[in-house]
Amino acid sequence: MKNEMYQLLNQANSAPIKMWTQGVPVEPEAREQLLNTAKMPFIFKHLAVMPDVHLGKGSTIGSVIPTHGAIIPAAVGVDIGCGMIAVRTSLLASDLPDNLAGLRSAIEQAVPHGRTSTRSRRDRGAWENPPQEVDKHWAELAPRFRRLTDKYPQLLKTNNHQHLGTLGTGNHFIEVCLDEAQQVWVMLHSGSRGVGNAIGSLFIALAQKDMQLHIANLPDRNLAYFQEGSRHFEDYMEAVSWAQDFARHNREVMMARTLAALSRIITKPFTTHQEAVNCHHNYVQQETHFGESVLITRKGAVSAQKGQMGIIPGSMGAKSFIVRGLGNEESFCSCSHGAGRTMSRTAAKKRFSVEDQIRATAHVECRKDSDVIDEIPMAYKDIDAVMAAQSSLVEIVHTLRQVVCVKG
Numbered sequence: 001m002k003n004e005m006y007q008l009l010n011q012a013n014s015a016p017i018k019m020w021t022q023g024v025p026v027e028p029e030a031r032e033q034l035l036n037t038a039k040m041p042f043i044f045k046h047l048a049v050m051p052d053v054h055l056g057k058g059s060t061i062g063s064v065i066p067t068h069g070a071i072i073p074a075a076v077g078v079d080i081g082c083g084m085i086a087v088r089t090s091l092l093a094s095d096l097p098d099n100l101a102g103l104r105s106a107i108e109q110a111v112p113h114g115r116t117s118t119r120s121r122r123d124r125g126a127w128e129n130p131p132q133e134v135d136k137h138w139a140e141l142a143p144r145f146r147r148l149t150d151k152y153p154q155l156l157k158t159n160n161h162q163h164l165g166t167l168g169t170g171n172h173f174i175e176v177c178l179d180e181a182q183q184v185w186v187m188l189h190s191g192s193r194g195v196g197n198a199i200g201s202l203f204i205a206l207a208q209k210d211m212q213l214h215i216a217n218l219p220d221r222n223l224a225y226f227q228e229g230s231r232h233f234e235d236y237m238e239a240v241s242w243a244q245d246f247a248r249h250n251r252e253v254m255m256a257r258t259l260a261a262l263s264r265i266i267t268k269p270f271t272t273h274q275e276a277v278n279c280h281h282n283y284v285q286q287e288t289h290f291g292e293s294v295l296i297t298r299k300g301a302v303s304a305q306k307g308q309m310g311i312i313p314g315s316m317g318a319k320s321f322i323v324r325g326l327g328n329e330e331s332f333c334s335c336s337h338g339a340g341r342t343m344s345r346t347a348a349k350k351r352f353s354v355e356d357q358i359r360a361t362a363h364v365e366c367r368k369d370s371d372v373i374d375e376i377p378m379a380y381k382d383i384d385a386v387m388a389a390q391s392s393l394v395e396i397v398h399t400l401r402q403v404v405c406v407k408g
Contacts, residue, residue, distance in 0.1 A: 005392040006330065011035055015043035018330060022389050024051045024381055025342060033060045036219035042070040044294045048331045050301050051389035052340025052381060058204070058222030061300035064334045068294055073207050073236060074222040075297045076284050078200030080240055081247025082172075082191030083280035083302075083337075084311040085255050086322060086400075089262075090271045091184035093403075097265065100176075100365035100404050106261040107174055107406050111254050113167035114408035125169070125408060126162040126194075133256065134165045137249045144242050145195075151235060152202060159194030164246065165253030168193055169408035170345075171338075171375060173313075174258055177320065177400035185275075185400055186258050187320065189313060191282065192247040199243050203236045237284075244283050251278055275398070276309045276322050281337035289332050296332055304328070304335040304394050312387070312394070315339050315380035316372070317361040319401055321387060323394035335393040339383045345374035352376050366405035375407065 009017035009031070015038045019026070030053055037059050038047050044066040053062030058074025065075050097103065115125040122128055130138070138161045149156045167174060167190050174188040192199070207224035208215060210232060215221050226233035259272060284297040302310045306327025312335065313320040327333050343351070349370075358368045360377045387396065 009034070011038065014038045016046040017049060018046050019049040019053070020331065020390050020393060021049060021051050021053060023385050024340075024389050026053055027055060030055045030060050033220070034063060037063070037065060037075070037223065039219050040067075040070075040072070040223060040225070042067045042225075044068045044292070045290060048334060050331075050334065050336040051386040052300065052336040052338050054341045056299060058220065059299055062336060062340055063299050064301050064332045065297040065299065066289065066294045066332055067297065069228040070225045071233060071236065071284060071295055072223055072225045072297065073200065073203040074224070075299050076200065076240060077282050077299060078197045078204070079191040079282050080196040080200050081244035081280050082189070082282040083247060083251070083278070084187065084189050084276070084313060085251040085274070085278040086185055086187040086276040086311050087255060087259065087272045088179070088275045089184045089186065089259075091266065091268070093178050093182040093184065095266055095268055095270075096176075096184065096403070103176065103262065103265045104365050104404050104406060106265050107258050107404070110257040110261040111165070111167055111174060111406070113406060115169050125166055126159055127166065128162075130161060130164065134161070134253055137253055138164055141242070141246055141249060148239055148242060152239075154202065155195065155198055158198040160246075163193035163195060164250055165257065166193060166250070167254065167406070167408050172408060173316070174254065174406040175320075175402045176262070176404035177402050179398045179400050186255065186262065187311065187313065187400065188251060188254055188258065190247070190250055190254065192243040193250060195246060196243040199239045203232070203239065206232050240284055244280055247280065248278050276311045279303065279310055287332070289329065298334060300337045300340075301334045302337050303333060304331070305333045309397070310335060310394065312336055313338050314383035315377040316366065316375045316405055316407070317364050317377045317402065318380070318383050319399055321396050322398035322400065324397050325394055326392065328393050331393050335390050336386055339380040339386050341379055342381050343379050345379075348374045348376055348379035352378060361405075364402050364405050367407055372407055
């Protein structure tokens with residue numbers, strides 16, 4: 001692979017950092033955070049940084065962190081197993097209704113989304129009575145969850161069963177898209193919901209507690225880690241594996257319900273084909289790289305093994321891409337998980353107005369109110385520049401444009 005496809009960042013007594021960021025902005029705070037992570041003594045070879053890189057909690061979003069004999073829970077984060085699923089249908093743009101509001105409404109009714117924070121009212125983002133298909137998926141997850149809660153009973157009081165098959169808030173979405181051949185796709189983005197957040201938060205706190213005598217020596221307290229062989233290391237790997245499976249089931253339920261909603265609005269029969277895998281972009285797993293077995297934490301990054309299909313969504317109202325991995329070993333066979341933010345949610349809400357949001361999403365049937373301004377396309381990097389920067393990591397198979405977007 002050509003070295004010029006990535007930039008090399010070096011510092012003394014640290015692992016090198018290889019950055020696929022040519023032509024895209026990298027905020028100084030994110031660069032500093034990467035340098036801190038690279039100082040950890042168990043980093044294997046180098047950090048790999050994707051073009052959607054931006055500041056995160058603990059470690060940088062858009063980074064691939066290979067480790068030997070240790071794991072950093074905050075690097076995986078609290079949205080464990082967050083990722084994408086995409087399905088191509090046999091429908092064409094001409095099969096969609098002229099007014100897409102009814103389709104958006106049908107999807108919103110089929111999949112709980114958002115959150116009701118008032119304690120006295122039922123949370124609209126959770127099931128009051130989970131439907132049968134949710135119960136069926138939960139039955140597959142429940143035995144391992146019981147093993148987890150036997151060790152950590154505080155996880156019982158979480159949104160688990162009632163969050164399975166629900167979307168959430170923030171940058172999570174369900175979209176109906178068209179590809180370059182005007183074929184209709186359904187694509188969605190979500191993770192392990194309330195229970196994944198609770199698992200992530202619990203083990204981040206445990207890592208910091210286990211390291212309380214040494215935490216002052218860490219570049220950042222959120223880089224607290226578990227060493228392989230310790231009790232909490234094994235428990236965390238078990239818990240994170242379960243949360244990743246929850247996230248996969250969560251997306252499968254939502255996809256089935258969204259396709260059912262589509263078939264209620266469009267009476268023409270259609271077939272579906274899962275073009276892109278149900279892929280995580282916040283997760284950890286054991287992999288072999290450079291001839292060695294290592295733990296790979298992808299914090300806002302997607303596996304891009306040679307020939308492997310993946311999904312790189314743009315921001316709300318921008319393009320998205322179905323890609324095929326090129327198996328670039330220098331990136332630990334990874335690519336970006338999206339466009340990447342250029343400003344915080346707070347900054348976006350201060351800078352842009354509802355009118356800006358309406359203009360930026362004029363071609364999409366979606367919410368256009370003050371609560372979603374933080375997701376405005378201008379708060380994200382240029383997706384075309386992001387794709388150009390990682391041309392040595394993936395090849396584009398399909399380019400999608402959104403026509404319907406559901407957000408919480």
